[in-house]
Amino acid sequence: MEKELDTQEFIYTYASSPEERSLSHLEMRSFFSMESPYNIIKSTVKIDPSRSPFIRERIEVLYAGDELSDILEQVEEIDMLDKTFKIIFIKINDLEKEAQIEYNERRLMERDLGARIHGEADVHNPAHIFGIVAYGGRWYFGNYRKNEAVWLKHIKKPREYSTALSTRVARAVANIAVPHPEGVRAIDPCCGIGTVLVEALSMGIHIEGRDINPLVTEGSRENIAHFNLKGNVTLGPIADVTEKYDVAIIDMPYNLYTHATPEDQADILRHARRISDKLVVVTIETIDEMIEKAGFEIKDRCVTKKGYFSREILVCY
Template sequence: MMHSNDYDITFGPSFISDKSTNLYTYACHETERELCLMELTELFGHEPDGEDWLESEQWVDPDRSPFLSACIDVRMTGESIEEMAEQAGSIHLNNASFKVVCLKAGDRFSYEQSRGYERVVGRQITGIAQMKAPDVTLGMISTGGIWRLGLLHEPERAWLKHKQKPQNYSTGLSSRIARALVNLAVPRLSEVTLLDPCCGMGNVLIEAFSMGIAAEGRDINPLAIRGARVNLRHYGYDDNKVAIQDMNTLQGHYDAAILDLPYNLCSVFPEEEKLQMLQSLRRLSDRAVIVSTEPLREQLMSTGWKVLRHCTTHKGSFVRDIWLCE
């Protein structure tokens, strides 16, 4: 499949060559908004600029985050739609077909207004207008009265297939939350190693592997490891990356770890076991994302962890605390 960048596109004198920028849009359910903002802040190094958009010179594949909905590789800016249309006259797509999409983010417009703006800009572009399956899709957005126009990248969201696992817990991490946790633990995709010492059915591992991250999973529960292996094989990943082991006896060191502390809705998780797991995690990794269903700040501090960020997610009355620590 060819992408917009594969075609011969001329942007004329308005092309921004000295300082490239990307405009990202994002969306989330209110129950996961804290996690969304926390994840995007780690990925981009700063908090989002608006309620549903952020601007960055840094490129992040919109498929990485479960919350990113689009990215515009900004080539032109203007203070009015008329100025935007005038600049669009310098875009020459030669024999490529195209369409212009006004994103539903930033400054809000009615459906009729958005379609009208698309036509105003699209009429000035040299190319073959085509709404269905065009060769090139151009995105535009207005934020605070400033318009931006450029190549539009939309996520394929292949990770959504991970929702239908052969094996799963009813209270297990969703593929969306698991993916966000991996991005918190490993915001930069370099040569890093990731540990999930209580991996359960492998939800976190599947998201990590799908992003090309070297990860390993352990769990003390044989049934969980059996289920994890089934899930990993289902998606074509190496099922030898998981093994039965108590994290307190695990040796070695990893760049990052994600620990979803065990919980039981019918009994209390012993405090001594919790502290021992946090101490073992401190020995195994310098950076960690820790998930709990109970307050944890004092225990984290007493076991040598520094809390960088904290948020909560909700699913009905079930609340998860998420701690990013080093």
């Protein structure tokens, strides 16, 4: 039997479509400095599951053991006092068949665990939720938190155009650029209507927006205000930026509203090198050579697809 409290651990489960798997894994690597071949990962890094469009839920580990009996014994320490509780068995769909546990057995485990906890169980409206999961040949039990899918509230914006990033991709890009926001200053110097800005600001990331098109900067400010967020969006080219930032996020201009030649793109990257230590680029074209000429080194990358349309996301230092 083992009680894991010396170093806090967290277990996260993931869900993504085949088209978004590469993006999901890049976000995972950005958060945890590693990835998992399954839709589950254990880490000492604490991330709010609602930040990610791919994390489904999180268990903050209280107890761990080699056998379920170890967990049954340890949960007897829990006294809920006047709070009701519920236990959820976390099912991981992509584990090997022999590692999966059938529905009736999962419900029985939940009841057995609940019977050992001092307090009143309430499956419909509990004050507190615990999670139990089997992973890597061990059992883990702890506080459960579900993803609230915040980004779904941002899909419909007052100002939109068709080539903007989807809300899910924009949120993942913001996480890849700024996985740990404390003390980090970010800029989106080609912010368009602010899809990335809205997602970043909603997660507490300190980010500023900028664009050369007055119509889209106006739209960006309107979208930010619509969701009761506060962020600074200025008008002008990246060449006029004089402040230094920890990271820049650039969705390379390519649409009808912003005609960017290869020379323009190279200029944007060159100035990004001047004002930022890290760069996350979203591009529909291969621009590796251009990025290297600007003085960046590509450290990680992924491809995200929507139908026949693909975007590449590059992490550069």
